[in-house]
Structures are given as C-alpha cells and as structure tokens.
Amino acid sequence: MTLQGRLGSTRSRLLVLGGLTCCVYVGIAWLSSAFVYGEGHSHRPIPAFLLLYTLAFLLYLMAVRLLCWSSRQVGVWLVLVFALLFRVALLGSRPIQEDDFYRYLWDGKVVASGLNPYQVTPLAVRDHPGEGLLQPYARILAQDPAFTLILARVNHPAIPTIYPPFAQGIFGLAALAAPGSLTALRVIFLGFDLGICGLMIAMLTRLGLNALGVLVYAWSPLVIKESINSAHYDVVPTFFLVLGLLLVLSHKAVLAHGSLALAVLGKVYPLLVLPLFCWRTWLMRGRTEALWGLGVFAVVLALGYAPFMAAGSWLWRGTVAFAEHWETNSFLFPFLRTVVGERWLANAMVCCILGGVMLVLLHQVDMRHERTFVAANFWVLGALFLLSPVSNPWYFLWLVPFLCCFPLCSWLLLSGLLGLYYLSFYCITAETFQWIIWIEYGPFYALLLWEFLSQRPLGLSLRRGG
Numbered sequence: 001m002t003l004q005g006r007l008g009s010t011r012s013r014l015l016v017l018g019g020l021t022c023c024v025y026v027g028i029a030w031l032s033s034a035f036v037y038g039e040g041h042s043h044r045p046i047p048a049f050l051l052l053y054t055l056a057f058l059l060y061l062m063a064v065r066l067l068c069w070s071s072r073q074v075g076v077w078l079v080l081v082f083a084l085l086f087r088v089a090l091l092g093s094r095p096i097q098e099d100d101f102y103r104y105l106w107d108g109k110v111v112a113s114g115l116n117p118y119q120v121t122p123l124a125v126r127d128h129p130g131e132g133l134l135q136p137y138a139r140i141l142a143q144d145p146a147f148t149l150i151l152a153r154v155n156h157p158a159i160p161t162i163y164p165p166f167a168q169g170i171f172g173l174a175a176l177a178a179p180g181s182l183t184a185l186r187v188i189f190l191g192f193d194l195g196i197c198g199l200m201i202a203m204l205t206r207l208g209l210n211a212l213g214v215l216v217y218a219w220s221p222l223v224i225k226e227s228i229n230s231a232h233y234d235v236v237p238t239f240f241l242v243l244g245l246l247l248v249l250s251h252k253a254v255l256a257h258g259s260l261a262l263a264v265l266g267k268v269y270p271l272l273v274l275p276l277f278c279w280r281t282w283l284m285r286g287r288t289e290a291l292w293g294l295g296v297f298a299v300v301l302a303l304g305y306a307p308f309m310a311a312g313s314w315l316w317r318g319t320v321a322f323a324e325h326w327e328t329n330s331f332l333f334p335f336l337r338t339v340v341g342e343r344w345l346a347n348a349m350v351c352c353i354l355g356g357v358m359l360v361l362l363h364q365v366d367m368r369h370e371r372t373f374v375a376a377n378f379w380v381l382g383a384l385f386l387l388s389p390v391s392n393p394w395y396f397l398w399l400v401p402f403l404c405c406f407p408l409c410s411w412l413l414l415s416g417l418l419g420l421y422y423l424s425f426y427c428i429t430a431e432t433f434q435w436i437i438w439i440e441y442g443p444f445y446a447l448l449l450w451e452f453l454s455q456r457p458l459g460l461s462l463r464r465g466g
Helices: 003-034 046-068 076-090 101-112 122-127 132-143 146-152 165-177 182-206 211-218 221-229 235-249 253-266 269-285 287-325 332-340 343-364 370-387 393-398 400-405 409-426 430-453
Strands: none
Touching: 003 046, 003 076, 003 221, 046 211, 046 221, 046 409, 076 182, 076 211, 076 221, 101 132, 101 146, 101 165, 101 182, 122 132, 122 146, 132 146, 165 182, 165 235, 165 253, 165 287, 182 211, 182 221, 182 235, 182 400, 211 400, 221 393, 221 409, 235 253, 235 269, 235 370, 235 393, 253 269, 253 287, 269 287, 269 343, 269 370, 269 393, 287 343, 332 343, 332 370, 343 370, 370 393, 370 400, 393 400, 393 409, 400 409, 409 430
C-alpha cells in the first residue's frame, strides 16, 4: 500500500473511532439525566454508566494503538476536533455521582462578594446566619435564593474550604460571569483543558516525539468525565504544571518557577516537584538563576495567600483536616496504616518514601536530558498518587499529560480501571468495596511489574549513562 493509502486508511479508522466515541458520550449525557441529587444510589443507573464508560475506554485504547504506528502527516487537527466534540457533548449533562462543584460555586460567590472563604464554614452560615461575622455571608442567601440550595448541598460543610487561593480566583471569576452556574465553571475548565492539549503538542514537538501523542490526553475518558461532566477543578493546576515544565525545557527558568507557583496556588501537590525544577535550573543555567527562580516561586506564593491572611489559622484548617482524616480509593495507604497502627505514622512513612524517591532521582538520574527531566516529574507525582490516602480518579488528571510522552500500558490501563471507583456508591458494605479496589489496582501493579522486569523504557537516563 502506498503512503497516501496508509494515511487514508489511518484517517478513516480514526474517523470511525471518533464517531463511535461521540455516540458513547452522547449516550452518557442522556443517561446522566437519571442521576438526580438526593435520590438513593441504588436507584441510579451506575452499572449502565460504567458500561458506557468502559466502551469509551476501549475505543480510546484502539485509537491510541492505531496512532502508535501512524505517520506524523495524519492531521493533529482531527484529534483535536473530536476532543472538542466529546467535551461539548457533556457540557449540558448532569454530574454523575459528584457534588464537589457545589463548594466551588459557594466559594466563588463568597470571593466575588469580597468575603474570605477560609474564615467561616458553610455549616455556620447555614445554621447561624444572624451572628456577627456571619451576617455578610448570610446576605448572599438573601440576595440570591439559589445559593440557599447550593449551600445546603456543599459537602463536608463543617470544614472551611480546602481549595488554595488561585482556585478561589477561578471560582470567583465564574461567579462574576454567571453566579451559581455550573455551565460557567465547565466552560472555564474546558478552556484550561484544551490549553493542556496545546501545551502537550508543544512539549511533544520539543522532545522530538510525534505530536499525535496528544490523543492520549485529548481523548482520555477519565479526563473528559472528570473535567467536564464532574466539573472537577484539577485541569487548572495541571495546566500551570505542564506550562512550567515546558518553560523549564525552553530555558525560561524564572517564568517556569512562577508557573509552578500558580500550580501550587491551585492545588498543593505540585510543590513536590519544586526540587526537580530548581536542580535542573542549577545544572543548566547556574546557581544564580536557580535562586532567582526559587525567589519568584516564593513571592508568587506569598502574593497569592496575602488577600486571605485575615483568616489566620483557619487558612489551613481545611487542608489539615484533609491530611488527617480523608481516605478514599487508596490501595497502598490502608496497608501502611495497618502496619504502623497510626494514621500520622502512615503519613510520615509516605513522606519518607517520597523523600527517598526524590533523593534517588536527584542523585542517580541525569536531569540535563529533557525527556529524563519530564519522566522524573512523572514518577514523583505517580508515586504520590499511589501512596496517597486519597486517590480519587480526578487526581489522576495530574498524570495523564505525561502519558502522551511515556504511554506505558500499565498507567494507561489504570486510567480506565479508576472508573470502577463509582461502583463504591453501589456497594452495600465496605468489605465489598475492598474487592473493587483490588480490581482497580491489581491488574495495574501486575502489568507495572511485568514492564519493569521486561526492562521496558521508563524514560529515565542514569548519570553514568550520559
């Protein structure tokens, strides 16, 4: 077959896969109307949703496999057009089994009203609206009755918001554009989501890889479900993390550290890769620029928190409660907690393991190599996800962009298996859910071990290997 014929065949197959996937997302959007807030989980079509989600994932794997042997000349635009269509299909859908967006909507209205979301809890505003400090917050309910319902549906209402300052800015922007609108949030998240696609095309090109690898992120069912249907915020800090990585590779270290600071102001997790950013800058640009980058990081972080400092210790109360008590969908952390007996000891052990991973990477891996540097960030954040007491599916969004560069079968499989998390709402007992955790993670660890033993490329170059 001629080159033109092969390209035509690949394009035709991609069109078929994209069209079928569009139909699946339209089906998910239609099915979502049955997910009504307040109705019992057993009355919701969770198995039907998982069947459609599995079908979307299988079509996604077929598309990834197809493009693994494709020519660069197949248009990236085709991948991006379908990526947009998939997301648009879910823009008007009802959130399936998720309600975090109610906190986003409430926090956004509080910030847009010039108030501090860290200073009071939603429960206090709901139960004691007439008390002194709470009166300005209560006026939100009087001015817009729609927020009475939104406030009543905020989860964990006895805890102040856990979302850092840049997240509050995004929520506030949505509230200024359309108060109480889930669609406004989704449109903003869609912008950042598509922005990640653009950044990944630039990064793949920079690394000398096929730009069609962006399909791994752009068509990911996990990304589409969690960022658009569930309206989870994680695409925003992920955007600034990927931007920071690209800026480091472009030798714009100061801007890179500023972008990383914005990512940390969105969610705290990117703080873990700060040593990698600093060390590569030191190696490539010298100590002075590394210190400048660290200084810019600190200044941006301080400026982000400054408007909310009036909350005092309450600024961190939600985050501390999250670190001390939350535990969801984790495979390794319950085992660690059982071994050491105390939650705080298990937390300390996770910190020690992550510190060990960081030291190994800094001392044994050559960060001057661009692909190696990107891979090191992936492995640090991957270790965090696997060891964390909270491994919600939407936290995996931090890792999917890296899979465009390193499409390891084990991690791609995990991105699909994490959808089984939603069966937890359908389980009668916690013991039943433990079996689901094993089904989620068991195949992943087995495949990861096989990749390691068969010496599959992991994207890292040892120092002595040059």
